[in-house]
C-alpha cells in the first residue's frame with residue numbers, strides 16, 4: 410500500500426509539471442473573468458450558487474498539490490484504499506489484480522479537477538466525471554488528457570439530477586466531499602440512488618456536524634493552518650453519520666460500511682479509522698427492488 414501511494418504521489422508530481430506548462434499555454438482559455446463564474450443555471454435541486462462560486466474562484470489550483478486542494482490530494486490514497494477494497498469485496502473483484510475495477514462503470518459526481526476520477530480510471534474502471542462548474546471540467550479534461558491511462562475518462566459539466574433525467578446508470582456512484590455543498594442533501598441522495606444500478610454501490614464522504622469538526626475542519630483548517638480558503642465550509646451544512654445513513658436509506662441505499670479519516674500531524678498523513686467524529690466515508694448498496 411505504501412508503494413502504491415508513493416507511486417500515486419510520483420505520478421502527481423510528474424503530471425503537475427506538464428500540467429502547469431499546458432495551463433500556461435492555455436491562459437487565453439481562462440482569461441475571461443466572466444467565464445470563471447458559474448453561468449446562470451436552470452432551477453435544480455442540488456445547486457447552491459454561492460458554493461459553486463467558491464470552487465470556480467480557485468479552479469486553476471486543482472492540481473497544485475500544495476494549493477487549496479492539498480487536503481484532498483493528501484487524503485486521496487487513503488480514501489482510494491477504502492473505495493478499492495469495498496468495491497472489490499462487493500463486486501467480487503480480485504484486489505491484487507493490477508486493474509481490479511475493470512468492467513465497472515463508475516461516476517464521480519462533483520469530480521472537481523478529477524483527483525479521484527483519475528486513479529479510478531487507472532484501476533481499470535470506465536469513469537465518468539461530472540461537476541456543476543464548467544471551469545473544473547475543463548481543468549479535469551486537460552489534466553486527464555495528459556496520460557493515456559486517464560484520457561478516456563468522460564468529463565461533463567452537469568448535475569446528478571440532469572443525468573437521472575437522461576436515464577444514465579452506473580455500477581458505482583461516488584460523491585466525495587460534495588454533499589456538504591449541495592442545496593438539498595436528501596434530494597441529492599435520491600439522484601445518486603437513481604444513478605445506481607440495482608445491487609450497485611454508492612459511496613459518499615463528508616464532514617460530521619460535530620464540535621470536533623467545527624474546531625478542526627473549520628477553525629484549524631481555515632483560520633489557523635489556512636489549508637482551505639476561509640468560508641469554504643458552513644458547519645450547519647454538515648450531516649452527522651446517522652443523518653446520512655437515514656437519508657440514504659430513504660433513497661433506497663443501505664449503508665454497509667463506514668470509516669473515519671484521521672489526520673496525523675506528525676507524519677502529515679491520513680489513515681482509515683473507526684473514529685467518524687470529523688471526516689468520514691460511507692459505502693452503501695442499492696437493494697434489488699428499488700428504482
Ligand SMILES: C[S@@+](CC[C@H](N)C(=O)[O-])C[C@H]1O[C@@H](n2cnc3c(N)ncnc32)[C@H](O)[C@@H]1O
Pocket residue numbers: 455456457460461464465481518519520521522523524525539540541542545567568569584585586587590591592
Ligand atoms: C470539495 S470539492 C470535491 C471534489 C472531488 N469530489 C474530490 O473529492 O476530489 C466539491 C466539488 O463539488 C462540486 N459541486 C458542488 N455542488 C455540486 C452539484 N450540485 N452538482 C455537481 N457538482 C457540484 C464543486 O464544483 C466542487 O468541484
Ligand SMILES: [Mg+2]
Pocket residue numbers: 586587589590642
Ligand atoms: Mg467540502
